[in-house]
Amino acid sequence: MSDAEAIVELIEGFQRFQTLVAAVRLGIFEGERPQAAELERLLEACASLGLLERRDTEYVNTTLSDKYLRGSSPLSLAGFVKFAGASLYPRWGELDEAVIEGTQRENPLSIRGTLRRGYRRLKGARARQDTNRDFNAGMHGLGMLSSPAVAAAFDLSGFRSCVDLGGATGHLALAIAERYPHMKIGVFELPHVIPISREYTFGKATLYPGDLLTDALPAADLYALGKVLHNKDESGCRLLLKRVYDALPELGALLVAERVLNDDRSGPAHVHMSSLNMLVATSGRERTFSEYRGLLLGVGFSDVRFKRTGCLVDAILATK
Ligand SMILES: C[S@@+](CC[C@H](N)C(=O)[O-])C[C@H]1O[C@@H](n2cnc3c(N)ncnc32)[C@H](O)[C@@H]1O
Numbered sequence: 001m002s003d004a005e006a007i008v009e010l011i012e013g014f015q016r017f018q019t020l021v022a023a024v025r026l027g028i029f030e031g032e033r034p035q036a037a038e039l040e041r042l043l044e045a046c047a048s049l050g051l052l053e054r055r056d057t058e059y060v061n062t063t064l065s066d067k068y069l070r071g072s073s074p075l076s077l078a079g080f081v082k083f084a085g086a087s088l089y090p091r092w093g094e095l096d097e098a099v100i101e102g103t104q105r106e107n108p109l110s111i112r113g114t115l116r117r118g119y120r121r122l123k124g125a126r127a128r129q130d131t132n133r134d135f136n137a138g139m140h141g142l143g144m145l146s147s148p149a150v151a152a153a154f155d156l157s158g159f160r161s162c163v164d165l166g167g168a169t170g171h172l173a174l175a176i177a178e179r180y181p182h183m184k185i186g187v188f189e190l191p192h193v194i195p196i197s198r199e200y201t202f203g204k205a206t207l208y209p210g211d212l213l214t215d216a217l218p219a220a221d222l223y224a225l226g227k228v229l230h231n232k233d234e235s236g237c238r239l240l241l242k243r244v245y246d247a248l249p250e251l252g253a254l255l256v257a258e259r260v261l262n263d264d265r266s267g268p269a270h271v272h273m274s275s276l277n278m279l280v281a282t283s284g285r286e287r288t289f290s291e292y293r294g295l296l297l298g299v300g301f302s303d304v305r306f307k308r309t310g311c312l313v314d315a316i317l318a319t320k
Helices: 005-025 039-048 063-068 078-092 095-101 111-117 124-152 171-179 194-201 234-247 269-281 289-298
Strands: 052-055 058-061 161-165 184-189 206-209 222-226 253-258 303-307 314-319
Touching (some): 005 039, 005 078, 058 063, 078 095, 078 124, 095 269, 124 171, 124 222, 124 253, 124 314, 171 184, 171 194, 184 194, 194 206, 234 253, 234 289, 253 289, 289 303
Parallel strands (some): 161 184, 161 222, 184 206, 222 253
Antiparallel strands (some): 253 314
16 A cells, blocks of 8 residues: 555545534434435445444444444434534634634634624524534533543542532533542533533532632532633633632642643644644643643642543642
């Protein structure tokens, strides 16, 4: 095989991604087979990617797609696929401009983005609401892959209560409660996300609607912050971490769940990709452990420890 293979794979990566997006949007992994001029071509392509298998004259889910792409699977990543296709992919198309200007791109699903791009088929509020649901379903699917490992990264048995700040569907709080059943858990979220938190937590977590930047944080001796800091620039991180530090009792702690870059910035590649994702979609970035450590010590935390989990998301424990 030519040594250009790796480059061709990179070039054609978008085709595989969009095959996945189209199949999820058309409900293929839910067993739907809509009337479509070229459905067979899509099904064949999915089969070639290991997402469907042919049984007699029909295509059925493979074990992999049934586990991760069927919407009702507890480990489903279908919401993330939809969110990435609708909201992230168009912004990645402007990555070069984001790199030059150092700023995020317009959300294609916001009203401004919709008007600016002339996306007539997307109807403002409804599209945004669906995107919020898809985004949270997506975060949940990714969280289910890593939160049990984050909860297991440190001995948290000495803490009595944990509030997951910006906890969304509560996957991290639930993983902590699963491992430490004595712990009372809560999820603090923006009011519009709380109904989604309620759907996923089944009454197992106290839900606190509020704004992390302006409202008092509910009392707890352990806070969790999962993929919230990577949305923020340095001053935004400092502001939030100072509020968290001030709200903790002595010897209380903060568990940070983030993708973490190697200290020499040599990888992992998925964290660099995520950092570019943060560039096009937020004002944040992915960071090394040294950078997180600096931020945490800077607001007053005394002991900061790091554990690679072997999953997409790593764990940092900072003690007051
Ligand atoms: C990238 S998501 C991460 C969700 C979840 N922690 C996880 O690890 O999957 C960031 C979350 O922070 C929440 N959030 C952002 N700003 C917030 C604020 N000012 N107050 C409360 N929650 C906020 C968002 O609603 C969103 O659910």
